Every structure is written in C-alpha cells, then in structure tokens.
Amino acid sequence: MPHDYLTDVPDDVRERAGRVRLVAFDVDGTLTDGRLWYGEGGREIKLFHAHDGLGIKRLHAHGIEVAFITARVSHALSERARDLGITHVYQGQDNKRASLTELLDALGLKAEQAAFVGDDLPDLAPMRMAGLAVAVANAHPWIVEHAHWQTRRRGGEGAAREVCDLILAIQDKSDTEREHWL
Amino acid sequence: MPHDYLTDVPDDVRERAGRVRLVAFDVDGTLTDGRLWYGEGGREIKLFHAHDGLGIKRLHAHGIEVAFITARVSHALSERARDLGITHVYQGQDNKRASLTELLDALGLKAEQAAFVGDDLPDLAPMRMAGLAVAVANAHPWIVEHAHWQTRRRGGEGAAREVCDLILAIQDKSDTEREHWL
Amino acid sequence: MPHDYLTDVPDDVRERAGRVRLVAFDVDGTLTDGRLWYGEGGREIKLFHAHDGLGIKRLHAHGIEVAFITARVSHALSERARDLGITHVYQGQDNKRASLTELLDALGLKAEQAAFVGDDLPDLAPMRMAGLAVAVANAHPWIVEHAHWQTRRRGGEGAAREVCDLILAIQDKSDTEREHWL
Amino acid sequence: MPHDYLTDVPDDVRERAGRVRLVAFDVDGTLTDGRLWYGEGGREIKLFHAHDGLGIKRLHAHGIEVAFITARVSHALSERARDLGITHVYQGQDNKRASLTELLDALGLKAEQAAFVGDDLPDLAPMRMAGLAVAVANAHPWIVEHAHWQTRRRGGEGAAREVCDLILAIQDKSDTEREHWL
Numbered sequence: 054m055p056h057d058y059l060t061d062v063p064d065d066v067r068e069r070a071g072r073v074r075l076v077a078f079d080v081d082g083t084l085t086d087g088r089l090w091y092g093e094g095g096r097e098i099k100l101f102h103a104h105d106g107l108g109i110k111r112l113h114a115h116g117i118e119v120a121f122i123t124a125r126v127s128h129a130l131s132e133r134a135r136d137l138g139i140t141h142v143y144q145g146q147d148n149k150r151a152s153l154t155e156l157l158d159a160l161g162l163k164a165e166q167a168a169f170v171g172d173d174l175p176d177l178a179p180m181r182m183a184g185l186a187v188a189v190a191n192a193h194p195w196i197v198e199h200a201h202w203q204t205r206r207r208g209g210e211g212a213a214r215e216v217c218d219l220i221l222a223i224q225d226k227s228d229t230e231r232e233h234w235l
Numbered sequence: 236m237p238h239d240y241l242t243d244v245p246d247d248v249r250e251r252a253g254r255v256r257l258v259a260f261d262v263d264g265t266l267t268d269g270r271l272w273y274g275e276g277g278r279e280i281k282l283f284h285a286h287d288g289l290g291i292k293r294l295h296a297h298g299i300e301v302a303f304i305t306a307r308v309s310h311a312l313s314e315r316a317r318d319l320g321i322t323h324v325y326q327g328q329d330n331k332r333a334s335l336t337e338l339l340d341a342l343g344l345k346a347e348q349a350a351f352v353g354d355d356l357p358d359l360a361p362m363r364m365a366g367l368a369v370a371v372a373n374a375h376p377w378i379v380e381h382a383h384w385q386t387r388r389r390g391g392e393g394a395a396r397e398v399c400d401l402i403l404a405i406q407d408k409s410d411t412e413r414e415h416w417l
Numbered sequence: 418m419p420h421d422y423l424t425d426v427p428d429d430v431r432e433r434a435g436r437v438r439l440v441a442f443d444v445d446g447t448l449t450d451g452r453l454w455y456g457e458g459g460r461e462i463k464l465f466h467a468h469d470g471l472g473i474k475r476l477h478a479h480g481i482e483v484a485f486i487t488a489r490v491s492h493a494l495s496e497r498a499r500d501l502g503i504t505h506v507y508q509g510q511d512n513k514r515a516s517l518t519e520l521l522d523a524l525g526l527k528a529e530q531a532a533f534v535g536d537d538l539p540d541l542a543p544m545r546m547a548g549l550a551v552a553v554a555n556a557h558p559w560i561v562e563h564a565h566w567q568t569r570r571r572g573g574e575g576a577a578r579e580v581c582d583l584i585l586a587i588q589d590k591s592d593t594e595r596e597h598w599l
Numbered sequence: 600m601p602h603d604y605l606t607d608v609p610d611d612v613r614e615r616a617g618r619v620r621l622v623a624f625d626v627d628g629t630l631t632d633g634r635l636w637y638g639e640g641g642r643e644i645k646l647f648h649a650h651d652g653l654g655i656k657r658l659h660a661h662g663i664e665v666a667f668i669t670a671r672v673s674h675a676l677s678e679r680a681r682d683l684g685i686t687h688v689y690q691g692q693d694n695k696r697a698s699l700t701e702l703l704d705a706l707g708l709k710a711e712q713a714a715f716v717g718d719d720l721p722d723l724a725p726m727r728m729a730g731l732a733v734a735v736a737n738a739h740p741w742i743v744e745h746a747h748w749q750t751r752r753r754g755g756e757g758a759a760r761e762v763c764d765l766i767l768a769i770q771d772k773s774d775t776e777r778e779h780w781l
Contacts, residue, residue: 056740081285088391089288090638092272092279092311097638103627104739106635107719129638173289174416181417191393193286194238195413209634211737231741234720235727263467270573271470274454274461274493355471356598363599375468375578376420377595445649452755453652456636456643456675537653538780545781557650557760558602559777 058205058215059222066202069185070223074166076112077141077153077179078213080123080130082172083189086209099129102209108217109137115226118160122152124175150178170216171196172208187216240387240397241404248384251367252405256348258294259323259335259361260395262305262312264354265371268391281311284391290399291319297408300342304334306357332360352398353378354390369398422569422579423586430566433549434587438530440476441505441517441543442577444487444494446536447553450573463493466573472581473501479590482524486516488539514542534580535560536572551580604751604761605768612748615731616769620712622658623687623699623725624759626669626676628718629735632755645675648755654763655683657779661772664706668698670721696724716762717742718754733762 062070081087084105090098113119120141121134127144134142143152157167165184169176172192180186180199188200189212197203202219204212221227244252263269266287272280295301302323303316309326316324325334339349347366351358354374362368362381370382371394379385384401386394403409426434445451448469454462477483484505485498491508498506507516521531529548533540536556544550544563552564553576561567566583568576585591608616627633630651636644659665666687667680673690680688689698703713711730715722718738726732726745734746735758743749748765750758767773 058740087285087393088282089285089315091281091283091315092309099637100634101637103633103635104719107721127638132637133635173286175289177416193396194240195416211633214739234723234741269467269575270464271467271497273463273465273497274491355468357471359598373575376422377598451649451757452646453649453679455645455647455679456673537650539653541780555757558604559780 056215056218056222059219062202062219062223066185066219067223069165069201070168070220072166072184073117073168073220073224074162075118075120075157075160076168076170076216076220077120077122077156077183079149079169079171079173079176080121081125081208082191083170083176083208084121084133084213086207087172087191097127097129099127099133100209101133102211102214104211105209105213105217106133106137108214109139111230112217112220113138115221115224115230117220118162120153120156122146122149122169122179124149147175148178149175150182153179153182168216168220170204170213238397238400238404241401244384244401244405248367248401249405251347251383252350252402254348254366255299255350255402255406256344257300257302257339257342258350258352258398258402259302259304259338259365261331261351261353261355261358262303263307264373265352265358265390266303266315266395268389269354269373279309279311281309281315282391283315284393284396286393287391287395287399288315288319290396291321293412294399294402295320297403297406297412299402300344302335302338304328304331304351304361306331329357330360331357332364335361335364350398350402352395420579420582420586423583426566426583426587430549430583431587433529433565434532434584436530436548437481437532437584437588438526439482439484439521439524440532440534440580440584441484441486441520441547442580443513443533443535443537443540444485445489446555447534447540447572448485448497448577450571451536451555461491461493463491463497464573465497466575466578468575469573469577469581470497470501472578473503475594476581476584477502479585479588479594481584482526484517484520486510486513486533486543488513511539512542513539514546517543517546532580532584534577602761602764602768605765608748608765608769612731612765613769615711615747616714616766618712618730619663619714619766619770620708621664621666621703621706622714622716622762622766623666623668623702623729625695625715625717625719625722626667627671628737629716629722629754630667630679630759632753633718633737643673643675645673645679646755647679648757648760650757651755651759651763652679652683654760655685657776658763658766659684661767661770661776663766664708666699666702668692668695668715668725670695693721694724695721696728699725699728714762714766716759 122143146152167183168185169179169183170187189208191207204215304325328334349365350367351361351365352369371390373389386397486507510516531547532549533543533547534551553572555571568579668689692698713729714731715725715729716733735754737753750761
C-alpha cells in the first residue's frame with residue numbers, strides 16, 4: 054500500500070474495509086467542500102473533485118456498489134451521478150439511516166457490508182449502522198468521534214478517493230488496478 | 236464538551252455565553268470567506284457553509300434568536316435566511332450598533348444577552364456593545380483585540396458553527412442535541 | 418501598531434511608507450487570488466475581498482491616492498473600482514511602468530511618493546520605480562527579491578488591506594481611524 | 600536560480616530538464632485545482648492561474664513546445680489555449696500516451712525530449728514515457744512515486760509555473776528572461 058494515508062491502517066479498520074460491498078457517500082461537505090451557492094442561478098452549482106470521480110468509477114468497476122445519500126436535492130448531483138455511472142442516488146432524505154436500510158435490503162446486503170462516509174450530524178445515524186464509518190478531514194467533532202477511520206483530505210478535495218483507495222487496497226485489488234494504468 | 240475548539244473555554248467566556256439569548260452574525264467574511272463576486276451576474280453570488288447552516292438551525296430550534304446584520308444588500312442573503320428560517324435580517328446597515336439596539340428592544344433583551352460575531356471594523360461597535368463578542372479566525376487584528384473569544388475556523392468555513400456549538404454546550408443543551416441525532 | 422503584520426517593520430520600509438501619496442495595485446494575483454475564469458460567461462468574473470475594499474476606501478478617505486494598473490481588461494474591475502470610488506483605473510496596460518509614470522505626472526507626484534503592489538513579472542518594472550515596492554505573500558520569487566516589504570496574506574485574501582494598514586499606521590492615522598469605528 | 604523551489608534540484612532532474620523541447624500538461628488537477636463544476640451552465644467553467652499562463656507563454660517564447668492533453672472536452676480549455684497561443688490541444692483523449700506519441704512524431708522529437716506534468720492515474724502512462732515526469736503537489740501517491748520531480752505548488756495554484764521556471768533555469772534562459780522584465 055504505497056499511499057501515505059494507507060500506512061498504519063488499524064487491524065479493526067482493515068477487517069471492516071474487507072467486508073465492504075457498498076460505499077454510501079453524503080454529498081455536501083463530503084463530495085464537496087460544504088459551500089452552498091446562493092444567488093442568481095448559483096443555487097444549482099456544486100463543485101466535485103476529479104480525484105474522487107476516478108476513485109468512485111474504479112471502485113464501481115471492481116464490483117463495489119456506490120450510493121449518494123443527501124438531504125438536499127440538486128440537478129448538479131444528478132448530473133454528477135450520471136457521469137460516474139452511479140444509479141443509487143437518494144436526494145431529499147431527512148432520514149439517511151432509512152435510505153441506507155432500504156438500499157441494503159434492495160441489494161441483499163447486511164449493514165456490516167456497508168461503508169458510510171460523512172461530515173456532519175445527519176450522517177451520524179447511518180454511520181453508526183454501517184460496518185465501516187468514515188469521517189472526512191473537516192468533519193464535525195462528533196462525527197469524528199463515531200468514525201472508525203478519518204480521511205486526511207477534506208471533503209471535495211479528495212476525501213472520497215482515499216476511501217476508494219482504502220477499500221481496493223484492503224481487498225487486494227490494488228495490483229490489478231495499478232496494472233490497468235501502467 | 237467533545238469539540239476540540241471548546242476545550243479550555245475561559246470562565247469569563249463561559250459566563251458570557253451562558254447569558255446569550257440572541258446571536259447576531261455579520262455576513263461577508265463571517266458567514267462567507269469575504270470574497271465579493273464581480274462580473275456578469277456574479278454580483279449576487281454568496282457561498283455559505285453547510286456546517287454553519289445546521290448550527291444556526293439547531294441554535295434556533297433550542298430557542299436562541301438569530302440575526303444577520305450586514306452593510307451590503309443581496310438577494311443571496313435573503314434566500315439563505317429564508318432557507319434557515321431566520322427572520323431577523325438587517326441589510327444595508329451602515330450602523331450595525333443601531334441595528335442591534337433596535338432588535339434587542341424589539342425582543343425585550345439586554346445587550347449582555349446578545350452575542351455578535353464579526354470580522355472587520357464595521358463590526359467593532361456592535362461587538363463592544365454585545366455581552367459576548369466573537370471574532371472569526373480571519374478577523375482583522377483590531378477585531379480580535381476586542382473579542383472575548385475567537386473561532387478556530389475561518390468565516391464561511393464553519394466559524395459560525397463553532398459559536399453555535401459553544402452556546403449550546405455552555406447552556407447544557409449538548410446532550411439533548413446529541414440524542415436528537417443518534 | 419496592534420497589527421501582527423506591522424510589528425518589526427524595518428526602518429527603511431517605515432521611511433518609504435511615510436512618503437507614500439499614491440498606492441498602485443496590480444489586479445490578478447494581487448487584488449484577486451490569480452485564478453482566471455474561463456467558460457460560459459465566466460470570463461468576466463473576479464473575486465475581490467471585503468477586507469481589501471475597506472482598507473482601500475479608508476486609505477482614500479485619508480487623502481492617499483489609489484490606482485489599479487492591469488494588463489487585462491474586465492468589466493468586473495470597472496465595477497469594483499466604481500464601488501470603491503477609485504477613478505485611476507488603467508486596464509489593458511502592457512507597460513505598467515509607463516502607466517505609473519503617466520499617473521504620477523498627472524498627479525504632480527514623484528516616483529518616491531508611489532507604492533506599487535504586485536505579484537508577478539509584469540509588476541517588476543513599476544515596483545523598481547516606486548518608492549515602496551510591495552510583494553504579496555504568493556508573489557513570484559523574483560518579485561519578492563525586488564520588494565521592500567512582503568505581505569503575510571495572499572492576493573485576494575487581504576494582502577492589499579495590510580498595505581493600507583501599513584501606510585495609515587506609519588503616517589500616524591491609525592488613532593483617528595480607530596476612533597472612527599469605535 | 601533564485602526560486603526557492605529550484606534549489607537542490609537533483610543532477611538527474613537537471614539532465615532530464617536540459618533535454619526538454621516539449622512540455623505536455625494534463626488539465627484538471629494540474630492546470631486547475633481539480634474541481635469540476637456541475638449545474639446550471641456551470642459545467643463549462645474552469646479556473647486557470649495567471650502565474651501558470653505567464654510561465655507557459657514565456658516558455659513558448661523561448662522555443663519550447665507546449666501541449667495540453669486531457670480526457671475531458673471543454674470550451675473553457677480551448678479558450679485558454681487560444682489566449683496563450685497554444686495550438687497543441689488534445690481533448691477527449693482516453694489514451695494520453697497515444698496522444699503524446701502522436702505529437703512527438705509530428706514534431707520530430709524523441710520521448711526523452713518531452714516533459715509530462717500530471718496529477719492522477721491516467722497521467723501515469725505518458726509520464727513513464729516522457730524524459731521528465733513531473734507530479735504536482737496534490738498528485739495521487741502513485742503519480743508521485745513515478746515522478747522525477749514534484750512541484751511545491753498545487754495544480755491550478757502555480758504548479759505549471761514551477762515547471763516552466765525549472766526548464767528555463769536549467770536551459771540557461773533565466774538571465775535573458777529576467778532582462779526582459781527589468
């Protein structure tokens with residue numbers, strides 16, 4: 054594991070990451086830096102990161118399911134999901150634990166096979182339910198407290214990519230991934 | 236208080252925060268990073284932070300009044316206030332102390348029951364009047380000098396959330412808040 | 418001088434700042450963070466900082482002339498200048514030294530009475546001519562080498578404000594300025 | 600070499616940089632900070648840096664070829680290339696090594712005369728082929744591992760400028776360049 058953020062991954066996190074078949078991401082503050090645009094047409098704008106996009110596509114290519122679960126509703130997220138080939142998109146969800154439960158049922162997976170990546174209090178419930186709870190670098194302190202692992206990069210700046218890299222590395226897919234790009 | 240920015244809060248600040256019934260926020264540089272958009276339709280755009288929004292909504296839910304007081308006028312702020320359910324919005328205010336005084340009178344509160352959060356010289360007068368004066372991390376040095384407390388995060392990046400968390404923690408509302416999200 | 422960035426100002430810089438009657442600012446990288454917007458209507462957008470705007474207005478109020486000198490042309494800068502009451506705006510200037518010379522002649526000032534604030538090589542010639550040459554924190558190394566003083570903040574994040582504060586402080590206008598806001 | 604990022608350049612990198620006749624840049628994450636805009640008309644927006652633009656123009660003026668090679672397609676990049684006078688623009692390239700090979704053939708250059716600057720896995724193949732492989736500060740760890748040199752600045756914040764400065768300095772063009780601006 055040649056990623057600096059993957060050195061010294063605790064055994065407990067390795068075991069949890071090894072079981073993951075679904076990674077669910079919060080959106081604002083996790084896939085973005087948490088800034089919300091207001092004003093003339095600005096409401097719809099979200100900035101996603103190229104590194105996260107590549108990680109999500111590769112995770113998906115290796116057979117791991119990916120979902121986006123958010124309390125807000127935006128056309129921007131729908132477009133992003135379409136570009137990445139992600140079909141599990143839950144928008145306008147006040148109860149993210151319910152969304153995650155619904156998705157797990159639909160996929161025939163157990164909670165311990167899910168990872169949830171978040172940054173603020175509405176993510177607390179699905180994180181406590183998921184087998185692997187990840188907090189981004191800029192997460193609220195209560196979220197960090199409940200996370201099994203915390204990324205080094207902030208939301209919208211590559212935090213999601215670290216989660217993708219972690220899971221591929223732990224599940225021994227890094228070598229085939231590396232060959233894919235050489 | 237498990238927030239890293241709430242450890243070692245001085246006794247004087249704890250007493251001041253304990254009396255707060257109204258938190259008034261400056262906008263540019265405090266709820267945003269202070270960047271002003273110029274150009275084709277860009278004038279109206281402001282970027283607020285998701286963490287601040289959640290903190291403000293929860294503070295409000297616990298019965299603390301919230302106000303926005305700014306020298307500028309923008310549709311973006313009006314929209315943001317509406318989304319957060321904040322009705323005390325003072326735009327185009329050259330004299331922020333007068334705005335704060337007017338609001339305190341309307342609410343039947345004393346100055347010592349108000350907190351004012353700011354970042355630059357027009358915030359100096361209302362900060363000197365308020366029971367709790369807070370400077371954001373990126374505030375002008377003269378503002379820091381007059382503040383009782385300074386946030387660790389910069390304006391537009393979660394500074395307002397720290398103030399909300401401080402007041403809820405000092406007023407013993409953190410436990411019920413935490414239960415709300417678990 | 419209670420500004421952290423104004424402690425330990427060398428005697429040479431103090432003498433130079435004491436003579437300044439005109440402050441000329443480069444725009445991209447100095448009043449902005451140097452990012453240039455490309456795309457659908459985006460070309461016109463510039464982000465200026467609220468702290469810089471206040472400093473420039475107050476410097477002007479104390480009788481110091483202010484100018485913007487830039488190689489580019491944008492409606493955004495014209496709007497910003499109008500909002501700040503700045504009339505000396507030189508856009509589309511390939512030779513910034515010539516622009517500065519022209520302005521000094523028009524104002525009846527000597528080069529030693531001018532400060533020039535910049536960040537990259539086209540600013541080198543006017544900086545070498547001006548009595549006080551200032552490089553912003555993120556300036557190119559060759560610019561830093563030729564500067565009498567360097568700001569702690571980056572362009573577009575308050576660098577210009579530090580220059581305004583420096584000149585007002587050295588010219589003994591800080592006390593009246595402070596009274597203005599208390 | 601008065602640039603702080605050009606002190607202690609290893610001999611191997613100096614030799615590689617001395618042979619460079621073409622510098623090919625990836626775009627998102629290398630010439631930008633990697634953020635992708637989604638939403639109302641936002642898809643087309645890219646933010647390039649003024650420092651990078653100047654470096655690229657000067658590198659070009661000294662007879663070094665410059666190319667942009669990217670997997671995405673945007674009008675924003677076409678506009679940027681036009682402004683900088685760059686005609687070698689490869690958009691929508693899934694195989695960047697093939698694009699670089701094609702360009703080298705067209706220019707009659709060898710791979711050891713090319714530099715490739717990138718930040719993520721699709722840049723790995725052209726970087727391994729090029730005589731000088733450069734990773735930006737925020738590059739993915741696997742990219743850093745395969746780079747001969749890494750910039751101190753992040754993509755979109757002056758990383759490309761450091762590469763331009765490196766090549767001009769190593770090829771003894773810094774003195775004439777400096778005279779150009781004094």
